[in-house]
Amino acid sequence: MSAPAGAGGVDLHTHTTASDGTLAPRALVREAVRRGVRVLAITDHDSTEGLAEALAEAALHPPLRIVPGLEINCDVPGSEVHVLGYGVDREAEWFQEFLREQRVERVARVRRIVERLGELGMAMTADEVLAVCREGSPGRPHVAQVMVQRGYVRSVREAFDRYLHANGPANVPRRRLTPREAVAVIRRAGGVAVLAHPGLADRDALIPELVAAGLGGIETYYPEHSAAQVAHYLELCRAHDLVATGGSDFHGQAVKRANTLGHPPVPMTVWEALRARMEVVKAERT
Secondary structure (H helix, E strand, O other), X not given: OOOOOOOOOEEEEEOOOOOOOOOOHHHHHHHXXXXXXXXXXXXXXXXXXXXXXXXXXXXXXXXXXXXXXXXXXXXXXXEEEEEEEEOOOOOOHHHHHHHHHHHHHHHHHHHHHHXXXXXXXXXXXXXXXXXXXXXXXXXXXXXXXXXXXXXXOOXXXXXXXXXXXXXXXXXXXXXXXXXXXXXXXXXXXXXXXXXXXXXXXXXXXXXXXXXXXXXXXXXXXXXXXXXXXXXXXXXXXXXXXXXXXXXXXXXXXXXXXXXOOOOOOXXXXXXXXXXXXXXXXXXXXX
């Protein structure tokens, strides 16, 4: 995967311990500074809880800019689709209630996955998983970490490859939330909705209906996108007047994808285009 010459300093997809990352918000910000990131989006799963700490830490490290965001997980037949949201009104009570409901469902799903693993001969408890998660939004990466601790698999990646992927024997679906509904929620909250890492889901057929629902961008520059996929999504963005965003999807080291913060290089013009789109959406609400 490559980006245009002169790119870099922008990472619009990262996670903290407020969801399934391994670095606390302040630690993530300090790591971003160390790596030369100048624009950093915090996009925890179904949570904006890490943003206050990240913003406070970033104030100590000018000119680093924090872009408030989040990531909403959706299930589609045979796969999982994620939608990123940027610039949402995170103080809105209805929006925080929606996120709380999402996190409650995450806990319920963890319990169902643990039961399924028990049926497969891999005993563990949901409390073990929640202890790994601590204050974050629980999910399959936390289940995978307990599987490693108990010796059922050698790595988090193996846990996903063998048991926890979308069609895996231990995976169970969450309460149904469609990508279109996720886009609508983000739009209602005054944010820009972006289809996350579409090359992983292979559900490009959904893009026209998401555009109709108000999709504002496609995550194009992504660690696991090939050069051909980058070119493909750039063309889709041009065709549908979408922002071609990008980011590392950084979680830390003890996760299924040991991506590097700040990579792949993302052009500063991507942030400028996203910021302009955020301002347009904000103006439409006033």
